[in-house]
Amino acid sequence: MNWNLLLVLKHVILCCVCVIGDKLGESAQKPALVRACIDNATHAFIGCIVAELVLFNFKHQLTRHEYCWLLFVATIISSCIDLDHFIEAKSFRLQDATNLDRRPFLHNSTICVVIFILFILTKRASNQLRMLIAMAFVAFSTHHLRDATRRGIWFKSPFQDSSSPAVPYVLYIAYVNIIPSVIVYLLQTTGSSTVPKMKLVEVV
């Protein structure tokens, strides 16, 4: 398939997952457990597609195993961030986890800033390590932005604790579509000069 057509198709799928995932999870008639599962699966799919949009540009520099592993890392982190609700509630009950009086710790967007600084500081590290950090950034930033359409972006550090107003939905959709290109650009322009392994993978 034509490379540009494939890229457009992936972005269309990404937008559909964002919108359909939110619409499906909105219905108050669905049991809370079903809504939580839809919400979490949407986070995971978005992380996976955004990660794939990044990794596809480096498929000739990654083995099939590395490609799948990095995709898995982004997907699983995107999903597991919400486990902090249960940790913070000290309970396995969904009702306790979803009725916290504060934002749980993995939803602190200072984490995104720290990961991004780490990404910049490790520009001499191996491509594999930088891509692993990039996957963590994809997972945390897409998860936080999606949640921010309801609750705003929360920054907590020893010096401050503040939340922004809710992020407009269109801004969130724009972010998830633009961030893969930004990460690819940063990986290509700030990385070390390691020699590509030129191992062809045909995942798609």
Ligand SMILES: [Zn+2]
């Ligand atoms: Zn969340």
